[in-house]
Amino acid sequence: MAMVFVACAGCTAPAGTINASENATAAPVTIAASYVATLNQPNAHSGYLKMDTDIYNAGEVVGFTVTNDGADTLACAGNPPSFSVKFQAGNGMWATRMGTGKPNTSETSSLAPGASTQVYRFVTTGWDPARYRIVHDCGVEREFLVRASPAATPTPVACPAENATNASLWVTIDPPGDQYVARSFTLQGTTNVPAGQELDFTIFSVLPDEEDPALSNEGLFSTVVEEGSCGTNTWSATGEIQATGDFFIWISDAGRNATAIKRFTVYPE
Numbered sequence: 001m002a003m004v005f006v007a008c009a010g011c012t013a014p015a016g017t018i019n020a021s022e023n024a025t026a027a028p029v030t031i032a033a034s035y036v037a038t039l040n041q042p043n044a045h046s047g048y049l050k051m052d053t054d055i056y057n058a059g060e061v062v063g064f065t066v067t068n069d070g071a072d073t074l075a076c077a078g079n080p081p082s083f084s085v086k087f088q089a090g091n092g093m094w095a096t097r098m099g100t101g102k103p104n105t106s107e108t109s110s111l112a113p114g115a116s117t118q119v120y121r122f123v124t125t126g127w128d129p130a131r132y133r134i135v136h137d138c139g140v141e142r143e144f145l146v147r148a149s150p151a152a153t154p155t156p157v158a159c160p161a162e163n164a165t166n167a168s169l170w171v172t173i174d175p176p177g178d179q180y181v182a183r184s185f186t187l188q189g190t191t192n193v194p195a196g197q198e199l200d201f202t203i204f205s206v207l208p209d210e211e212d213p214a215l216s217n218e219g220l221f222s223t224v225v226e227e228g229s230c231g232t233n234t235w236s237a238t239g240e241i242q243a244t245g246d247f248f249i250w251i252s253d254a255g256r257n258a259t260a261i262k263r264f265t266v267y268p269e
Helices: 044-048
Strands: 003-006 049-051 055-057 061-066 074-077 083-088 094-098 108-111 120-123 130-136 141-147 185-191 198-204 221-224 226-229 232-241 245-253 259-267
Touching: 044 049, 044 141, 049 141, 061 130, 185 245, 198 232, 221 232
Parallel strands: 055 141
Antiparallel strands: 003 232, 049 061, 061 120, 074 108, 083 094, 083 130, 130 141, 185 232, 198 221, 198 245, 226 232, 245 259
């Protein structure tokens, strides 16, 4: 079972990826500690393609260069070399999102050890939230995520007087809906826990007769509550699951005074 969770509003968590087998109760999770995050990449040469982050909001500009960090010269198609961007289609195959997808083999060039290419830039306006792959003509590639742009801040409204009273803590999870393996999706909800405080959450698959991992501290991650309106704040997390089956998201405030749980299904492509 494999799952990557990245780019959630104000998320905090231990660095690295938790590995688990098919029978593990807690799915492997990676949480971005801030907006800048690094994803697992196709191969070691992916590090040659330099980016500020592997997470972008739809509509933002992606910029990168290729630097030859190896000891051997890189052979490149085109002079200067170019690139294409691909996405994973519904059949699981990588399809071209921009660029020709066919390197210009009529001319060639090379990138010496320690040398860098020009800075390449492209805009993600209109792109669907998904995982994408940059394929450069010098034989290196790197993957990144595009997430939905944050919603615009609503116009402030006068809050009802009754919302100003001290109430019991609560947290909710919006219906997760059905998801598909290796596709990016967002889990979110509301709470009256004050903005800036953390909520603990975990995503897990429960097998018969197994202890609910939400009852322990193993596999717990945190997301910071974002400011809402009239005492109703928000939380969110964006990621993907690379396994099929039924999953649960469990979330709570630090004192376990407010908890919520929802079930959802991950289907094959």
